[in-house]
Amino acid sequence: MRVGILLAWLIAAPALAGDDLARMNAVSNAWDRYAELSSQGDGRAAEWLAPSSLAHYGFLRDAALYASSAQLRRIPMSDRAIVYAFRATQQADALAALDDEAVTALCLHENWCGIASPDAGESLAALSHVTLVGDDLAMGELGPPTGTQFMFGPELVRDQGQWKVRAESMANNESLMLQQQVQRSGIREDDLMQAVLAYFLGPDREAPLLALLGQPLRDDAAARTRLNERWPRYDDVYKTRVAVLEKKAADGDTLAQMGLGALLATGSLPAAAPKDRTRGIDWLEKASAGGQPQAAAILIQLLIEDYTPQKGKPMPADLLARLAVQTRRAAEGGIGEAMLQLSGLYFNGAGGLARDCILAEQWGARAEDAGVAGARNNRVWALATCPLEDQRDPQRAIALADHMMATADTLTYSELDTVAAALAAAGRTPEAADYQQRAIARVEDAKPATLRRMQQRLAAYRKGQDWVQDYNTYELPAE
Incomplete structure (x- = not known):
């Protein structure tokens, strides 16, 4: 041909x-x-x-x-x-x-x-x-x-x-x-x-x-x-290509480092590149540090896959810091999902980042522009529940939540929970309680601790109080 x-x-x-x-x-x-x-x-x-x-x-x-x-x-x-x-x-x-x-x-x-x-x-x-x-x-x-x-x-x-x-x-x-x-x-x-x-x-x-x-x-x-x-060994060419990637990677080519790292870490081409998770991650980290945002995104996935949560303990601080570095690189490189993850890290002040609700909302906005589902929800939550008083913005939270309320029947329990928090922050606690009740009624797969906090928020709204998230989600023990 x-x-x-x-x-x-x-x-x-x-x-x-x-x-x-x-x-x-x-x-x-x-x-x-x-x-x-x-x-x-x-x-x-x-x-x-x-x-x-x-x-x-x-x-x-x-x-x-x-x-x-x-x-x-x-x-x-x-x-x-x-x-x-x-x-x-x-x-x-x-x-x-x-x-x-x-x-x-x-x-x-x-x-x-x-x-x-x-x-x-x-x-x-x-x-x-x-x-x-x-x-x-x-x-x-x-x-x-x-x-x-x-x-x-x-x-x-x-x-x-x-x-x-x-x-x-x-x-x-x-x-x-x-x-x-x-x-x-x-x-x-x-x-x-x-x-x-x-x-x-x-x-x-x-x-x-x-x-x-x-x-x-x-x-x-x-x-x-x-x-x-006599059947041709059509796939033998991939062995040569892997050898080329090895040479290019050793010479500092970040695209080759990413490709080689992904092959080794996943074992997706075992005949040409036998699986070697440790070596693959090492090449991906080199590629990420060299400016390959997709390598950072792959690393995030691999690091999370390799992590086994231990009941009663939060994610190890060193792993979270490592994830935060890769998340920032991927987000700054234009990867939408990483933008949303970085928004969450800034809101919580996790992974070595100082808590900053303004940056959290800004990265959420960039994620929304990139078409990432759930980004609007994160933006509203950050503005409505920020524990830093000078960064909290209930009116902007309500403005962004209006679009969500217009389609309330299609919202998930988490999104209804967020709308309730925005309404409470704006002083509309009776409406907040109504939305929170709807959120709880729609819960299907929430963990017990999540449901318990949702019920605590409902109790606060019924008392005319708003809700501030003064804890770091990443420091919560695994259930």
Whole structure:
């Protein structure tokens, strides 16, 4: 499957040893030559492919000859399209007569594989950056990082002194792009594959229905078994990418530190990055300190997952302080949920932060602007129940609570509790008592201590008193 055109991007790099720079240039030159020839449908592009790639196209030839429908479904979409093209255009005997080099040349000549020729005004796909992994392996990037991930492209290997492209290393990327088209368009996968096949064959050749191409050109049970034994290790490319992340992370690249840390901490790609929670968190902390707010957000989640509350004891102060640091970084980096969490930390004066209800309300407002559910509730509570008299603002609390009262029937018990506190702060205690009764009646899953405090507030409102939260929620013992 041909690779879509991506913008080239040059990045600043640390000083490189002469040998490394020469090897990186050689890698880029090899890619450029392969891209140039393959974009023109020139079979000579095969000379710039690694031996493993020639064997890979040989596998796709054999898949066209022998693969069952179940086996065909296991092949990534981009390679599956090539198999369909072989079946649609080649007779079994003629296809079987092609060796690996010849079938690769056919694939390139027909523009079923290789690099797409650029559109008018565009440049041929180029490597924006090259990372060397050992002496004979390299990974190219086909564009700048998106901010959350690298645009990893092909692997290249040095074969008899010449750098060559591993075309099979791009199969997962190309298939992912096809899968994204399926998701965006809402069409069936087979319908997209039918369209790809029609594009491959062009206007002068009618594309057979996929249903007619689902069966092998030759029915050979032994050959089908051999296909299983030769099945490509499509996911091996991720091992190279993890090795690249390791190098970039060690060089101080915070995006690489975040990606590597997340992989190690979660164990989400065990074959390439075996789970190592401690090491993963260490890389995430480096990334967070280096300005990656998403790394801070991931750390918050991991630290909370690793914490087991102990009945009768509050969260340890050192853990809370650690969470507060990451919460501030994530919030300042624009992550809405962290803004709401930071609002709560400021209101309570927790995690080493001084209590500040004004900042609590401001961070709540930013969270609300970011669309975080519950942010308005936090803002009203902070203004209505602040224990710092000069920062308490009942009128503003009521103004913000008006919107909540307009939809009172849809409010949760916690939101009704907040409206009641705002009304009490504004001196409207009979209304506050009514809302508090409704809040208590709506309670379903509150902890006993929470329900007890709600009942204490109701008693205060009935006496004409308001409510001030003079305690730190984070210092309350776990139930």
